[in-house]
Amino acid sequence: MTGKTIVRVSGVTKDFDLGKIVVKVLKGIDLEIEEGKYLSIMGPSGSGKSTLFNMIGGLDKPTTGKVFIDEVDIAQLDAYELAWLRCRKIGYIFQTFNLIPVMTALENVTLPMTFAGMSNDDAVEHGMDLLKQVGLEGRHAHKPTELSGGQQQRVAVARALANSPAIVLADEPTGNLDLKTGEDIIDLLKELSSNRNVTVISATHDYKMLNVSDQVIWIRDGRVDKIQERSELEIRTGGLE
Amino acid sequence: MKRLIALPFRKSLEIAFQSIRVRFFRSLVTTMSLVLAVAFLCYMQTCDDFAQGMLASGDVAAYEILVQAGYDVVPGGANIATSAKQRWIVILSLLVCIVGIINAQLMSVTERFREIGTMKCLGALDRFIVRLFVLEALMQGLAGSITGALLGMLTAAVSSTITLGTGAVATVSWPAVGYSLLLAIVTGTGLSLIGVIYPAIIAARMQPVEAMRVDQ
Numbered sequence: 009m010t011g012k013t014i015v016r017v018s019g020v021t022k023d024f025d026l027g028k029i030v031v032k033v034l035k036g037i038d039l040e041i042e043e044g045k046y047l048s049i050m051g052p053s054g055s056g057k058s059t060l061f062n063m064i065g066g067l068d069k070p071t072t073g074k075v076f077i078d079e080v081d082i083a084q085l086d087a088y089e090l091a092w093l094r095c096r097k098i099g100y101i102f103q104t105f106n107l108i109p110v111m112t113a114l115e116n117v118t119l120p121m122t123f124a125g126m127s128n129d130d131a132v133e134h135g136m137d138l139l140k141q142v143g144l145e146g147r148h149a150h151k152p153t154e155l156s157g158g159q160q161q162r163v164a165v166a167r168a169l170a171n172s173p174a175i176v177l178a179d180e181p182t183g184n185l186d187l188k189t190g191e192d193i194i195d196l197l198k199e200l201s202s203n204r205n206v207t208v209i210s211a212t213h214d215y216k217m218l219n220v221s222d223q224v225i226w227i228r229d230g231r232v233d234k235i236q237e238r239s240e241l242e243i244r245t246g247g248l249e
Numbered sequence: 250m251k252r253l254i255a256l257p258f259r260k261s262l263e264i265a266f267q268s269i270r271v272r273f274f275r276s277l278v279t280t281m282s283l284v285l286a287v288a289f290l291c292y293m294q295t296c297d298d299f300a301q302g303m304l305a306s307g308d309v310a311a312y313e314i315l316v317q318a319g320y321d322v323v324p325g326g327a328n329i330a331t332s333a334k335q336r337w338i339v340i341l342s343l344l345v346c347i348v349g350i351i352n353a354q355l356m357s358v359t360e361r362f363r364e365i366g367t368m369k370c371l372g373a374l375d376r377f378i379v380r381l382f383v384l385e386a387l388m389q390g391l392a393g394s395i396t397g398a399l400l401g402m403l404t405a406a407v408s409s410t411i412t413l414g415t416g417a418v419a420t421v422s423w424p425a426v427g428y429s430l431l432l433a434i435v436t437g438t439g440l441s442l443i444g445v446i447y448p449a450i451i452a453a454r455m456q457p458v459e460a461m462r463v464d465q
Contacts, residue, residue: 062458065370067370067456067457067458068456068458087374087375088253088254088374091254091369091372091373091374092253092254092372094369094370094371094372094457095254095371095372096372100367100370100371100460102367102460104363106363106364106366106367106370106460107367108364108367108368109271109364110264110267110268110271110272110364111264111267119368119371120371120372122255122256122257122260123254123255123256123371123372123373124254124255124372125253125254125255128260167371
């Protein structure tokens, strides 16, 4: 199964200069991520998981090495192109949902479409459609504070999909949710990934994620520890740490 | 392909307005210092306008009243002299007001860092963020200055009537009062805009990765 490569990470290192000491968080990472895969990045806290994740999302620049999204080196992009990339190519889902508190669910979903230059009517129509797909029909006029955690995360999923991105980045999407709601969100992401051929990359330490992942990348101490395909995983179910 | 990110002006206005409405109490506190400073400025100006009107009427009795009310009028002079002390008090109050606005806006940026980071993750450019903050400041500035100017003018009218008598209202030059009002409104809005520049730049420079941070 060799699909098109959507994300390529080559020789990425990242140092954080803390004044007196330099912390080497990533020590040379090489990865290729295929289009349409559901991928989990697993690793203990402090392993560099989030840092790697931010690099892939174009939120942070590597100290050395390169990150390519759709064969474009993101270090070469200027501020406008980077904004365009974030707006059109990548959808972000956060652990803390991060909806804009002053906006309704629908406005949250339509904001990226407005940035992308879509007309208001089209954006509203598409936004309503997306909210329906994540099972929030009729809640479009509610503010984030009037929604439960699971519902807020559904709005965030709808927002991430607003401009039909090629990649959805989910940073611990179930971290602030209870077991059942977390499972619902995972199922939703999986469904969207297979229906829309969207690459879902999630940083997580939620083992529920493993069941739906096509590939799991284990990060340990700033390096890729191992990459497991789904078939390898199932053999080990029950035997996980 | 045209790789442009857009935020129509009307949409920015909408977002800025909503932001103020939702955080109404906070905006009110920010605006209050402006209202008071502008009211003070307008009060001083309008009081002078009333006295000037009395003086311009050329009436001897009016001159006596002005002297009794404590105005520095030179016999035969045509202008009310604003004392240096008075001017300094006004300038000082405006300075204090600017510091207050910067402080309030900086807090507002800190409160909203996650919101700003999220917007940047969704593709917002630095200048959208600056624009939102400037628009908010403009709206707050206009609302606060108009309220303050009217408040100051009314207070000046009432106090002048009490100290100078009803003659003050009869002789005052209304265009001059209008000019004082306008000046106060423009100054107030200007202060609000000056106050937001630094906080808006801080907000715009915020890295989108901030949105990912879990701890508040």
